[in-house]
Amino acid sequence: MMNILVEERHCPLCKELNRCGAESDECWCFHTEIPLELQEQIPEELRGKACICQKCVEAFNKH
Numbered sequence: 001m002m003n004i005l006v007e008e009r010h011c012p013l014c015k016e017l018n019r020c021g022a023e024s025d026e027c028w029c030f031h032t033e034i035p036l037e038l039q040e041q042i043p044e045e046l047r048g049k050a051c052i053c054q055k056c057v058e059a060f061n062k063h
């Protein structure tokens with residue numbers, strides 16, 4: 001069970017804390033479009049289980 005908790009709290013791309021605020025009904029991602037190309041980079045086993053962090057989204061959008 002601990003591994004699942006750790007995976008949910010970490011970005012599936014960079015492995016840093018994702019600082020997701022979805023549990024508190026307010027998260028930066030509620031107001032941001034996450035590009036499909038970036039979502040497709042999430043490993044299959046983590047899709048729908050862990051949020052991409054804001055830093056990864058911003059870095060992707062700069063390219």
